[in-house]
Structures are given as structure tokens and as C-alpha cells.
Amino acid sequence: MSDKSLILVYEGEFTQEITKSVLVMAERNMDYTGEESNIKRKVFNVMVECLQNICKHADSVQEKEKEAIFMIGKESDYYIITSGNYIINSDVPYLKSKLEKINTLDKEGLKVLYKDMISKSEISDKGGAGLGFVDIARKSGEKLEFEFEPINDVYSFFSFKTKISRIKDL
Incomplete structure (x- = not known):
């Protein structure tokens, strides 16, 4: 893990309790290394969004009940947050688009989209309004x-993956 600059890796079933534990461990690591509070806040917010996406939107594959992976790494200029989970193939085109x-939007475009989505506040059947990825793009x-790797017909x-700069905003 140290060779790859990984701080934390968790693979398995994700529950709200496991999510809390992952967040606490990552936060302790950032506290221990003396990370600046504004960077910690951004990393923590992005981690929460990624972990909530897994908890709310991961699909179960046979005996692998909501199995997923979450990793956070630290390089000299960036924190790198990576997650992966199973999704139903029919959901891929919508999520990809x-x-x-x-990814086509700049900072101002993301702000406008975010406000527009909040004003419409359409909650999906899985409990999300779709703001998570927009928020991640804004924070990072x-x-x-992203990538979608077909597993089978279903x-x-x-x-x-996203990166959060460790360099102060100018």
C-alpha cells in the first residue's frame, strides 16, 4: 500500500456503519499528517459523496451483497479517491451521459447546474437527487x-476516480 501511496483500502460489503468507520480512519490519518483544514474538508466531503453513492446505488450481484471497493491515496500534490461498485447494465447509459x-462544464457551469438541480429537487427511488457527482466535480x-466494465448480460x-489538490487555491 505504501508503494502506491494508499492511505486506506476497503473492499467488501458497504453499510452505514462501515462507511462511518472508513471516514473516521481517513480523517484520523489526515489529522495525524497535519493536513490543512480546507483540504481535509474537501477530501472528507468527496469521500462522503463517494461512499453514499456506493451505499445507495450499488447493485447486488448474486451472493455479493452490495460488494464494492473504496480507496484513498495521497501523492505530493493530490489526494486520489477511487471507488467501484456493481451497477445494472440498463443504468449505464444514463449515468455515463x-x-x-x-465533465463538459467549467466552474460556473457546475454552479448553475447544481442550483438548477436543487430547485427541481427530484428525488430518485434510491433516495438521491443526483447532486453527488456535481458536488464532487465542484469540490475537486x-x-x-470513470469506466464501466461489463461483467455479464446484467x-x-x-x-x-477523482483527485483533490493539496495545493492551496490561489
């Missing part, structure tokens, strides 16, 4: 990296 749209200031594995 949503992520691609987010980076393009979202499921794909959704991999998601």
Missing part, C-alpha cells in the same frame, strides 16, 4: 474519471 455532461475542481462494474 450524466458524468460526461458534468477536476474532471471526473451487470457492469462502475469505477470512479
